[in-house]
Amino acid sequence: MSENGKLSKFWLWELTRPAFEDWLDNEPAPVVVLGIGSIEQHGPHLPLGMDSLGARYFIHEVASRTNSVAFHPVWPGYSPHHMGFRGTVTLSEDTLLNVLMDCIGSLADHGVKRFVLTNHHGGNSNIFSLAIQMAKRYHGVMVTAPRGPSDTELAKIQGERSRKYWDVHSGVNETSGALYMFKEFVEMWRIPEDWKPSLSIDPQLMEYFDTEREDYELVSQVRAASGQPDTDDFSADGIYGLNDPRDADPEEYRKRFEERIKFFEDFIKLWKTIPIPPAYKE
């Protein structure tokens, strides 16, 4: 629904054509919030759709607070590195780029000028950034991917945890998110009681996770440079990281989620006060 430009439903596919037109014609600065994730193995306990489910949760919340249209164009992302585990579905790099370009292009054709993007899967990052650059150039629209806030207490705690324990996939950070956003899809009981990190990484490289080291900047990059390409090369159970996913804290995630949503909300509200620059006009 949309009346006088005010949406009461936010997913693009839930709107009728007249409702979409009403929003586009009467909202002073229409924004589409578009997000992507992945369908890939997330250890024994998290759903395959973890990253896309998270993206959907996030974009719908941002859209509903900013009178924006929410759009999740595709469930899979770019996940060839997880194909060694069953259940993963990956798009090729070309497909993902084309999906993003075609979806932004379609909405651009209808007159949407502002796109706020968010990416919830590390493997998509390069394609995602390229799509932003290309969409601006070839579709003549404003496209951006805000990131923040990065200086809060919680941002620091989570960032430090990611670095120190390599908590980037199916570890404490993601498990906290899943338990907060969709605990009905989480099966914590599948983590064996005597669970230990299943990483097989050269012992010298393991030492380079130590964030306290004076030479951390150097050694962490040597470690990254020596990483093997596929998850099943170095992890037996699909969990990266050295900390125990059972230490997950959904309440901490909720607070961090709220900070990030607020940042997007503030970003969009401020952005809407800036007129469309001449280069992007018809």
Ligand SMILES: [Zn+2]
């Ligand atoms: Zn993930």
